[in-house]
Amino acid sequence: MNLNLVRHFEGIPNPKTTKLPFLLPLLLAALFVAGWELTVRLTDLPAFILPSPALVAARFLRALADGTLLYHAAVTFVQVVSGLFAGVLSALLLGYAIAKSRLFERLVSPFLVASQAIPIVAIAPLLVIWFGPGMFSKVLIGALIVFFPVLVNTVVGLRAVPRSLYELMRSLRASRWQILRLLEIPAAMPVFLGGLRIGATLSVIGSVVGELVGADRGLGFLINVGRGQYDTALVFVAVFTLIALALALYGVVLLLESRLLAWQRQ
Amino acid sequence: MTRKTPPPVVSVHHLSVLFADGGASSPEEGFHALGPVTFSVYPREFVCVLGPSGSGKSTLLRALAGLLSPTKGEISFAGGERPRIGFVFQQANLMPWRSVLANITLPLEIENVPAGAARLRALELVELVGLQGFENSLPRDLSGGMAQRVALARALAHDPEILLLDEPFGSLDALTRERMWSELSRIWQARQKTVIMVTHSISEALFLADRVLVLTARPGRVKLDLTVDLPRPREEEMRYTLHFGRLARRLKEAIE
Ligand SMILES: Nc1ncnc2c1ncn2[C@@H]1O[C@H](COP(=O)(O)OP(=O)(O)O)[C@@H](O)[C@H]1O
Ligand SMILES: [Mg+2]
Numbered sequence: 052m053n054l055n056l057v058r059h060f061e062g063i064p065n066p067k068t069t070k071l072p073f074l075l076p077l078l079l080a081a082l083f084v085a086g087w088e089l090t091v092r093l094t095d096l097p098a099f100i101l102p103s104p105a106l107v108a109a110r111f112l113r114a115l116a117d118g119t120l121l122y123h124a125a126v127t128f129v130q131v132v133s134g135l136f137a138g139v140l141s142a143l144l145l146g147y148a149i150a151k152s153r154l155f156e157r158l159v160s161p162f163l164v165a166s167q168a169i170p171i172v173a174i175a176p177l178l179v180i181w182f183g184p185g186m187f188s189k190v191l192i193g194a195l196i197v198f199f200p201v202l203v204n205t206v207v208g209l210r211a212v213p214r215s216l217y218e219l220m221r222s223l224r225a226s227r228w229q230i231l232r233l234l235e236i237p238a239a240m241p242v243f244l245g246g247l248r249i250g251a252t253l254s255v256i257g258s259v260v261g262e263l264v265g266a267d268r269g270l271g272f273l274i275n276v277g278r279g280q281y282d283t284a285l286v287f288v289a290v291f292t293l294i295a296l297a298l299a300l301y302g303v304v305l306l307l308e309s310r311l312l313a314w315q316r317q
Numbered sequence: 318m319t320r321k322t323p324p325p326v327v328s329v330h331h332l333s334v335l336f337a338d339g340g341a342s343s344p345e346e347g348f349h350a351l352g353p354v355t356f357s358v359y360p361r362e363f364v365c366v367l368g369p370s371g372s373g374k375s376t377l378l379r380a381l382a383g384l385l386s387p388t389k390g391e392i393s394f395a396g397g398e399r400p401r402i403g404f405v406f407q408q409a410n411l412m413p414w415r416s417v418l419a420n421i422t423l424p425l426e427i428e429n430v431p432a433g434a435a436r437l438r439a440l441e442l443v444e445l446v447g448l449q450g451f452e453n454s455l456p457r458d459l460s461g462g463m464a465q466r467v468a469l470a471r472a473l474a475h476d477p478e479i480l481l482l483d484e485p486f487g488s489l490d491a492l493t494r495e496r497m498w499s500e501l502s503r504i505w506q507a508r509q510k511t512v513i514m515v516t517h518s519i520s521e522a523l524f525l526a527d528r529v530l531v532l533t534a535r536p537g538r539v540k541l542d543l544t545v546d547l548p549r550p551r552e553e554e555m556r557y558t559l560h561f562g563r564l565a566r567r568l569k570e571a572i573e
Contacts, residue, residue, distance in 0.1 A: 213410075215406060215408065215410050216410065216412065218379075218384055218404075218406070219404065219406070219410055220427075221382075221383070221384055222382045222383070222384060222402055222404040222481075223404075223423070223424045223427045223475070224427070225427045229426075229427055233423065233426065233427070234412070237412070237414045238412075238414075240414075314413060314414040314415075314455055315414075
């Protein structure tokens with residue numbers, strides 16, 4: 052587990068997790084639900100503090116039936132994907148420029164590093180004030196939070212392309228575009244995907260932070276509604292939906308890895 | 318020097334390469350790695366370059382390939398422009414994410430050859446270097462000798478006029494190396510290429526070359542330009558002939 056966490060943060064693909072049997076996590080989830088049910092029964096807590104799993108399940112079905120859940124989940128999903136896309140795209144462009152030019156790196160890296168000292172949660176209210184409670188501010192927050200880890204991995208990945216392969220390409224008179232397409236992209240792909248893996252999870256956080264600060268739609272908004280109405284079961288439903296969303300995104304990245312990095316597998 | 322009627326494929330004229338280092342304000346004051354050297358290579362000639370380590374042999378090949386520009390002097394090619402070049406490096410230098418076949422088609426992809434034609438050509442080369450059955454293997458599954466054969470096939474893929482080889486067999490064991498000599502010799506005869514090959518092995522040079530250039534210690538200059546008039550095909554037993562011994566001694570004396 053520890054090693055997997057390290058691998059996760061260093062963006063090292065772990066061949067085992069991509070093919071992990073789903074049984075063990077499912078078993079743990081079942082244990083978790085059982086413990087939860089037991090806690091509710093034993094403590095006799097009111098439902099607005101800790102609703103039972105059955106209550107949450109019922110609330111889930113109701114939210115699903117009247118369309119609220121799908122609507123808000125779709126809003127968040129679109130924001131998350133747009134934020135991820137925007138963050139990754141800008142990280143790729145800037146990362147390429149940084150990897151290619153020492154001068155440019157020296158110019159921008161102090162600002163980039165300094166920007167990481169700003170907690171995104173602290174400036175999220177500002178962004179919502181400036182750009183309104185609509186989707187744009189959420190996409191922006193998501194993009195900002197995704198940007199840095201993807202940027203770092205893009206730069207590291209590009210810098211690690213072997214010099215000798217550049218020489219090979221030049222001896223074959225490859226154009227700059229061919230060098231990018233045939234050498235740099237595939238060579239930097241493993242490290243880049245490691246960054247994307249982290250970015251995908253962060254993009255969900257970004258969107259929800261924005262929604263919690265101020266929104267009229269989305270799963271974060273739904274959490275606020277549930278809290279305001281003492282409908283804690285709804286908060287649970289929204290949180291679990293968020294988890295599912297994050298897992299699905301993570302799964303997509305793992306799928307990408309297993310397809311694009313098949314050559315690395317043992 | 319051998320006199321042949323056709324014009325040289327490449328002429329190197331007073332070529333010097335200096336590397337700008339720490340305090341140097343201009344390349345003229347930099348680190349003198351090579352030259353001045355002057356020599357010509359003729360069509361279909363197999364030239365080996367011998368010389369002490371650090372004498373600028375790799376630098377010479379890199380200048381010939383256009384990977385670095387001469388500080389002084391010039392390199393001129395028969396057609397005026399630098400022709401297609403196939404470069405085999407000391408390490409196989411394969412792309413680890415590409416299969417054997419895809420590594421061989423790389424030069425063809427760069428020249429925008431249609432995929433189907435490129436594939437056929439690569440399959441032909443796989444056969445030429447004796448790697449049938451490994452078309453879809455990844456580089457990490459190949460032995461050193463196999464990887465170097467892929468590198469050779471790749472260097473031949475786009476039908477280059479000049480083949481530049483930089484100690485291509487340096488990392489192989491003696492047995493594999495000698496097998497590679499015969500293969501390279503056979504391929505060179507079949508494909509009629511001009512080859513310039515850096516080596517540090519006298520027997521390798523005598524086994525393969527029409528001509529051997531020996532460089533002095535850094536900065537390398539041409540110390541000896543020896544024509545190897547051993548009959549072809551050259552066999553293992555050739556080593557024990559008097560003439561081979563004589564040539565080997567001349568090379569050895571020049572290197573020391
Ligand atoms: N890019 C470079 N920058 C600075 N010095 C270099 C560079 N490439 C080679 N040299 C130096 O030039 C000399 C000749 O190098 P090289 O051509 O690799 O020699 P050889 O291949 O004959 O062993 C060496 O002393 C080497 O350290
Ligand atoms: Mg060398």
